[in-house]
Amino acid sequence: MNLAQILFYIMAFVTLGSALVVAISKNLVRSIFMFFVTLFGLAGLYVLAVADFVAVTQIVIYVGGILVLILFAFMLSGKQTLDAVAQQQNKFISLGNLYAFILAALFLVVMVNVVFKADVNALPWVKTAKETGNVIPVNQSGINNIGINLMTRYLLPFEAISILLMIALVGAAHLSRKEGNA
Amino acid sequence: MITLQDFMLVSAALFCIGLFIIVAKRNAIQILIGIELMLNAAILNLVAFGRYDRINNGGQMFALFAIVLAAATTAVALAIILNVYRRYKTIDADKINQLKD
Amino acid sequence: MNPTPFHTDAQTVTLAIIAAVLPFAAFALNFLVFTKSKAAGWVSTTAILGSTILAATVFARVWNNHTIHMQTVWFTIGETKVQVGVLLNNLSVLLLGLVSAVALPVHVYGTAYMKDDENFSTYFRYLSFFCFSMLALVIVDSLITFYAFWELVGFSSYLLIGFWYHRDKAVAANKKAFIMNRIGDAGLLTAIIILFTQFGTFDIDALFGAGGLVAKSALANGLWSAGSGSIPAVWHYVAFGGIFLAVAAKSAQFPLHTWLPDAMEGPTSVSALIHAATMVASGVFLLGRVYPLFIGEELTILAVIGCFTAFMAATIALTQNDLKRILAYSTVSQLGYMVMAMGVGAYSSSLFHLATHAFFKCLLFLVAGIVIHEVKHIKDENNLDIDPQDIRLMGGLRKKLPVTFAVAVVGSLALIGLPLTSGYLSKDGILIQAFDWSEAQPGILKLIPAFALFTSWLTAFYVTRLVVKVFFGEFRLLHANPGIHVHASDGGFAYKIPLMVLALCCLFPLFSVNPLSYETSWLYEGLVAKHSEGGGSIYHLLIPALVNIISIVVMYAAYIIYVKRDTVPFPQTGLFYRISYHEWYIDRFYNRVIVKYTVAFSNLLFWVDRNVIDGFVHLLERIGRCIAKAAAWCDKYIVDGALWLIAKLVQEVGGFVRRFQGGKIQYYLYSMLLAVIAVFIFKLIWA
Numbered sequence: 010m011n012l013a014q015i016l017f018y019i020m021a022f023v024t025l026g027s028a029l030v031v032a033i034s035k036n037l038v039r040s041i042f043m044f045f046v047t048l049f050g051l052a053g054l055y056v057l058a059v060a061d062f063v064a065v066t067q068i069v070i071y072v073g074g075i076l077v078l079i080l081f082a083f084m085l086s087g088k089q090t091l092d093a094v095a096q097q098q099n100k101f102i103s104l105g106n107l108y109a110f111i112l113a114a115l116f117l118v119v120m121v122n123v124v125f126k127a128d129v130n131a132l133p134w135v136k137t138a139k140e141t142g143n144v145i146p147v148n149q150s151g152i153n154n155i156g157i158n159l160m161t162r163y164l165l166p167f168e169a170i171s172i173l174l175m176i177a178l179v180g181a182a183h184l185s186r187k188e189g190n191a
Numbered sequence: 192m193i194t195l196q197d198f199m200l201v202s203a204a205l206f207c208i209g210l211f212i213i214v215a216k217r218n219a220i221q222i223l224i225g226i227e228l229m230l231n232a233a234i235l236n237l238v239a240f241g242r243y244d245r246i247n248n249g250g251q252m253f254a255l256f257a258i259v260l261a262a263a264t265t266a267v268a269l270a271i272i273l274n275v276y277r278r279y280k281t282i283d284a285d286k287i288n289q290l291k292d
Numbered sequence: 293m294n295p296t297p298f299h300t301d302a303q304t305v306t307l308a309i310i311a312a313v314l315p316f317a318a319f320a321l322n323f324l325v326f327t328k329s330k331a332a333g334w335v336s337t338t339a340i341l342g343s344t345i346l347a348a349t350v351f352a353r354v355w356n357n358h359t360i361h362m363q364t365v366w367f368t369i370g371e372t373k374v375q376v377g378v379l380l381n382n383l384s385v386l387l388l389g390l391v392s393a394v395a396l397p398v399h400v401y402g403t404a405y406m407k408d409d410e411n412f413s414t415y416f417r418y419l420s421f422f423c424f425s426m427l428a429l430v431i432v433d434s435l436i437t438f439y440a441f442w443e444l445v446g447f448s449s450y451l452l453i454g455f456w457y458h459r460d461k462a463v464a465a466n467k468k469a470f471i472m473n474r475i476g477d478a479g480l481l482t483a484i485i486i487l488f489t490q491f492g493t494f495d496i497d498a499l500f501g502a503g504g505l506v507a508k509s510a511l512a513n514g515l516w517s518a519g520s521g522s523i524p525a526v527w528h529y530v531a532f533g534g535i536f537l538a539v540a541a542k543s544a545q546f547p548l549h550t551w552l553p554d555a556m557e558g559p560t561s562v563s564a565l566i567h568a569a570t571m572v573a574s575g576v577f578l579l580g581r582v583y584p585l586f587i588g589e590e591l592t593i594l595a596v597i598g599c600f601t602a603f604m605a606a607t608i609a610l611t612q613n614d615l616k617r618i619l620a621y622s623t624v625s626q627l628g629y630m631v632m633a634m635g636v637g638a639y640s641s642s643l644f645h646l647a648t649h650a651f652f653k654c655l656l657f658l659v660a661g662i663v664i665h666e667v668k669h670i671k672d673e674n675n676l677d678i679d680p681q682d683i684r685l686m687g688g689l690r691k692k693l694p695v696t697f698a699v700a701v702v703g704s705l706a707l708i709g710l711p712l713t714s715g716y717l718s719k720d721g722i723l724i725q726a727f728d729w730s731e732a733q734p735g736i737l738k739l740i741p742a743f744a745l746f747t748s749w750l751t752a753f754y755v756t757r758l759v760v761k762v763f764f765g766e767f768r769l770l771h772a773n774p775g776i777h778v779h780a781s782d783g784g785f786a787y788k789i790p791l792m793v794l795a796l797c798c799l800f801p802l803f804s805v806n807p808l809s810y811e812t813s814w815l816y817e818g819l820v821a822k823h824s825e826g827g828g829s830i831y832h833l834l835i836p837a838l839v840n841i842i843s844i845v846v847m848y849a850a851y852i853i854y855v856k857r858d859t860v861p862f863p864q865t866g867l868f869y870r871i872s873y874h875e876w877y878i879d880r881f882y883n884r885v886i887v888k889y890t891v892a893f894s895n896l897l898f899w900v901d902r903n904v905i906d907g908f909v910h911l912l913e914r915i916g917r918c919i920a921k922a923a924a925w926c927d928k929y930i931v932d933g934a935l936w937l938i939a940k941l942v943q944e945v946g947g948f949v950r951r952f953q954g955g956k957i958q959y960y961l962y963s964m965l966l967a968v969i970a971v972f973i974f975k976l977i978w979a
Contacts, residue, residue, distance in 0.1 A: 109215035177263030184270035
């Protein structure tokens with residue numbers, strides 16, 4: 010067991026633990042902030058998957074954008090939401106939660122089962138990639154390669170996604186306007 | 192050595208937690224958080240597999256695209272939540288049931 | 293023998309029918325249009341005026357002419373054709389003219405007499421209806437229609453007796469009259485059924501006409517044989533009994549006479565028309581119609597009953613104090629004369645008396661109406677608590693009501709039967725014929741004319757008492773209540789003219805040129821079947837003299853007794869007084885013996901009905917209810933239960949499915965995810 014593995018377990022634990030707190034916590038503010046932790050944990054996992062650019066993007070977009078948006082919505086939705094914040098349900102597992110838990114547990118069992126059955130470490134194309142050296146090395150950042158690919162191979166998706174993003178933002182702005190001015 | 196299988200197990204667990212949040216929570220914002228968790232589980236898979244495509248960087252590219260799409264989704268979803276709140280004075284998904292028969 | 297060839301029989305019949313129907317038209321008009329209007333009185337009066345003119349025309353055409361009989365088939369049952377039609381002979385046209393002629397003054401009088409009554413229109417409605425029934429009764433030719441109008445006459449009488457329905461006594465009186473008349477109606481119906489069984493027809497002309505079926509039938513060897521067959525003779529007596537009951541009820545003969553004095557609760561003008569002149573005469577009219585049916589003993593019974601009724605009613609009238617009650621008993625008495633006359637074979641005298649009596653009794657009632665009206669006026673004006681019909685309170689009214697007094701004297705003289713009046717002609721005729729008849733009778737029956745004679749003196753006494761108490765002496769009411777305000781008058785022309793017309797009709801010239809001999813009266817001659825040569829009898833001289841001389845003596849005695857009114861002239865404790873005053877205890881007897889036991893029997897029947905029959909019905913009902921409850925239980929829990937189960941099942945399934953459509957997106961999502969995981973699991977296990 011090397012340091013990377015230890016870090017991986019720590020990161021995995023942080024990620025899953027904070028996600029569980031998000032799921033279990035009745036307090037909206039607390040769950041939002043634990044989601045923040047989860048995102049950081051995930052960013053760590055991306056780093057361990059040798060995707061530092063993605064990890065940074067994750068932090069920038071998610072933590073800097075989405076999380077702020079969520080907090081913003083939370084603030085804007087006013088008194089009722091704040092009441093919901095104060096509202097502490099004393100029952101930990103209600104009936105609805107139980108059904109949801111059973112469903113989630115079923116999914117987990119099925120997916121773990123699938124993961125084990127698929128034997129992802131021995132997939133043909135992964136093996137081929139390992140043999141041909143088409144694996145991102147741990148010590149080498151792939152940011153150059155990503156930039157080149159983004160501007161060449163993935164130019165069309167890049168443009169499409171930027172237009173989509175712009176449309177979404179315009180749409181979101183339009184939706185958020187007061188109806189009287191629409 | 193961190194294997195693909197480890198990433199996938201974490202991803203599966205994360206996905207299930209997101210799923211649980213979506214189904215169980217009544218607050219629209221928490222449901223949105225659940226969706227984000229599931230998206231992140233998917234992105235984690237992409238990133239993990241993306242390690243074995245050094246030349247084309249397909250996994251990481253799609254992870255990036257997914258992150259951007261998630262941002263767009265979140266923006267629109269939050270706008271919708273605000274509108275819903277403005278109309279129903281609540282963001283409790285249980286109470287917004289005009290779709291029923 | 294048709295002296296006026298331009299008159300056809302059909303025309304005459306049409307006129308007669310119109311005369312009968314005109315009052316019905318007035319009734320309908322009043323019923324539909326003039327329900328609250330004073331015009332109702334003039335509508336009815338105009339109608340009866342038309343009827344009178346038409347009746348007079350018909351009378352002129354038919355009287356002493358041939359009988360007119362027209363009929364048409366009403367309906368056919370099997371072989372039997374029931375005819376309906378009009379029979380006009382001397383008898384019916386006489387009654388037709390008489391009824392309308394008496395009804396006309398009464399109508400005119402009524403417009404004034406009833407003008408303050410709130411039910412003015414109703415009064416004339418009923419009166420017109422009565423006139424229609426009565427006029428139709430006298431002209432119909434079939435026993436069936438006769439019976440129908442007989443009932444209608446009784447019914448309108450019932451309505452008019454109870455006209456002031458807010459008075460308990462009036463309601464009791466009209467019930468009494470109705471029940472008494474029902475007894476008579478039952479008798480008439482029985483007689484009609486027997487006659488139909490025997491002869492197979494309802495046609496009065498065919499039955500009782502000259503040479504009709506009844507005349508051809510004979511009683512022999514205990515059998516009553518007609519042309520077609522024979523039935524036991526007892527049915528003949530039953531038929532007679534039925535007709536007698538009908539006559540006794542309608543014409544107030546003993547033992548069914550007690551309703552008539554009580555019937556005086558109606559308006560006085562009604563009493564004048566219905567209960568003095570016309571309706572009560574319909575019993576005698578019935579006797580006249582079916583006269584050929586009767587045989588010897590039956591006629592004797594009629595004579596006895598009539599004589600007894602006349603005598604009894606006269607004795608009762610001696611002591612009564614109610615003005616109208618005296619006149620009512622007088623009417624009963626005079627009707628007794630008529631029935632007796634029928635019994636002794638004085639057919640035409642009986643009907644002659646019917647005609648004259650109608651006029652003078654109607655007149656006397658109208659006089660009584662004015663007197664009562666004026667006394668009531670005084671009573672209301674001075675707030676006195678008196679009975680306005682009590683003659684003990686009256687007196688000296690001849691100065692206040694001169695016209696009324698004059699016509700009252702004329703009417704009274706006619707009732708007593710003094711010469712120069714119509715009453716003399718008809719009453720003496722009856723008496724003379726009664727004496728003639730008694731010659732041939734055995735034993736005690738010889739007393740009948742003597743009683744009749746005695747009754748006529750009693751009549752003289754009570755009539756004089758009445759007139760003296762009302763019109764002579766001093767006004768008792770004023771004497772007892774000094775200082776009261778008294779003003780009274782004869783009233784307007786609507787009062788005076790009918791009185792004077794009727795008073796003229798009470799005098800002899802209307803009926804006979806010779807004021808002393810009834811046999812020369814055109815009316816008598818027109819009705820007598822064969823001209824009897826009884827003129828040589830000693831009674832023709834003796835009776836009138838005897839009657840009149842003693843009557844005058846009696847009247848003078850009565851005048852002397854009653855004109856001094858300071859003391860009670862006779863002891864009021866004697867047996868005879870009490871018998872007379874309490875109306876021979878007949879009502880009391882009826883109440884004690886018949887009514888009491890009838891009521892007791894009715895109560896018994898009611899008890900039986902309530903406890904036995906109703907009990908049985910209740911038992912059935914209870915059983916039915918138990919069955920129904922069991923059925924209801926089955927229905928509810930088994931049939932409905934099955935339905936309910938199905939419905940509930942569907943509902944539950946629907947509700948279960950519906951939950952997925954709760955409008956909550958999380959449920960949709962949950963369902964979807966459940967489906968996905970199901971597919972996954974399926975794939976994993978079986979793939």
